[in-house]
Amino acid sequence: MVAVIVLIIVFVVLIVPASAVRMVQQYEKGVVLRFGRLLPAIREPGLRLIIPIADRMRKVSMQTIVMPIPAQGAITKDNVTLTVDAVVYYRVADPVKAIINVEHYPTAVSQVAQTSLRSVIGRADLDTLLSDRDQINAELQAVIDAPTEGPWGLHIDRVEVKDVALPEGMKRSMSRQAEAERERRARVIAADGEFQASAKLADAARAMADTPGALQLRLLQTVVDVAAEKNSTLVMPFPVELLRFFERATQTDDPTAAETNGHRQDAMLRTDAVTRLGDVTDGKE
Template identity: 80%
Template sequence: MPTWAIVVAVGCGVIGLLLLSVRLVQQYQRGVVFRFGRVLDDVREPGLRFIIPLADRMVKVTMQTVVMPVPPQGAITHDNVTLTVDAVVYFRVVDPIRALVNVRNYTNAVLQVAQTSLRSVIGRADLDILLSDRERINAELKAAIDAPTEKPWGVLIERVEVKDVALPDGMKRSMSRQAEAERERRARVIAADGEYQASKRLADAARAMAATPGAYQLRLLQTVVDVAAEKNSTLVMPFPVELLRFFDQLSGRDRETAAPPAVPGDVIVNGNQPRAEAPR
């Protein structure tokens, strides 16, 4: 065998060994090395890394945040309302060795825990809290999912969000009627409060005009101007109250003057005037 052939064969072998021993770890990855099936404590950082061919096996773990949707789950709330809820989970690996060794397919494991925790948390909450206090539900979901995943599996749950709450049609109609009744109640309260305030203002205005008799006439003239501005064919003039009082006083004086004068010497008893008798 020629010498150059041996050199070429040796060179190809060396190149092959180098290719088998060189691994490229990306910035968002970490490399976990298994030597003869036993995991090494030294986690390989990003860059060009070397392993022992045929003895070492490197598994790359992504350290990026994973956004995992949770499929819609049927659940029953604490006040016995059946609904469908879906969510989204944000998590990332903080310990790549535990994520590979302690659990198989940690992504699927986190999904299963999220589904069961979602039904459990919804079952402990009322419908009003679920619809109005999403932050509380999200915090409870995060705590429920993070407890069995962070320390045993090396997975950190960063955030959990409830996306949508699907209610039955009957419950939607009931909530719509309730909201409509609440809005009508508020409208009636506001209208009643406005009427009460207006009546107080009218009473104050009446007392102020009563102190000034000429204010009634000014108000009458203002009313006439407002009515005339409408260009109506018929104009109704309100009768002044002061004029009625004047006629009432005048008629009272006429009655007093029309009464016959009493004869001297007569005695009035119980409003009756007896006749005077002639002396005997």
């Protein structure tokens, strides 16, 4: 009997005080229920005392929780079937609401995120989903944060769409569309380059027409470029301007000779005409 009493005393002295001490980590808050009733005071980090048997403490982590959303099959606004997965970043803003108002808030957040993801994807078209992820992420954050922040004491920091899995047929169609778009751009750029080159050539032709010597300079430059190549044969045309220069000089220096040449050419033309007339007469006879 005495041994039993001693054991009870040892239990009360050692075990009961140990069960009355709770350690709250720096990233946690403690919510205490006394006989099932919430105490208004929230236990801060450190060693905290509670009444054994009467009090029960629930520790709530205040860290940001990263929760992946499983891949969800959805149909976009333009009737494209795809699979989308995302990730949600949230944290507990009010530990009392997170413990009292909802049972196991991580599961609740996961269910809300899955249904919200399908709903938002159904209101967006494929082009918006692929090109404007920021808009989809902001809309997802607003939709998930609305039912969780006020009633459950949770704050959604960020929601991001990770991957969009398209059907194989849609992938091939998008690949052909992208290839056709790149080919169109290449043709437009090539046509624009040819137009600019033709405009420059037209300007150069007008400049050379106004200055005949520029054409000879361009010819000499071409000769230099061709002569730089080995084992090449170059055929130089005689400049027409030089022939015209000699012709004008001859006519200016000897007008009598020019007149004699003119008479001589007229006589040759008359002789040729008489000869052809005789040929025609003989043929008639």
